[in-house]
Amino acid sequence: MSNENEEKLPLGTTSHFANMHRWLQRGLFVCLVVLVFEASMSLPGLLIWFGWPTLSMTEVCDELMKVRWSDDDAVCLVPHPLYGANEGEGRSEKSADKWGIQPRPEYKRINFRDLVKFRDERLAREAAATKLNQQQ
Incomplete structure (x- = not known):
């Protein structure tokens, strides 16, 4: 059985x-x-x-690159070239990292919707700089 x-x-x-x-x-x-x-x-x-509803996917990527490289001019390549260089290649000396055996990021932790705040602060700085340049 x-x-x-x-x-x-x-x-x-x-x-x-x-x-x-x-x-x-x-x-x-x-x-x-x-x-x-x-x-x-x-x-x-x-x-x-x-911060997606406020920022588009490309803007989220751009803001992450700006935080990662501590560079307000950093942007994502959209669409990225098929066999192009990696984003940020050649920027390692300018990155927001402390390099060594174990690299440590020196940028702040990104909390809920912080990228929207970072973008608004950057746009306000740029607007103030433009206004200051126009007055001079």
Whole structure:
């Protein structure tokens, strides 16, 4: 009788471990589905964290480059050339990092919607500088 039951089981599974294998399979499928769902929500979640409704995707990328390189002129290449150089290549000496065996970023941690605040502050500085230049 046990030989008939074992013939119905998947290859490599004995009747003694069939229940454990079934629960392991279910658990692995649940983990896989959760992993796919998490991966599909990470980009929209990060965009909202950085300020997406106010900033477009390109503006978010530009602001991240400005923070990363501590350079108000840094921008993202959109669309990026297929075989072009990496963004920021040749900027390592100007980056906002302390270089060594273990590089440490010196830029502030980016909190919820900080990129919008950084952009508004930069635009206000530029407007004040333009107004000052026009007065002179």
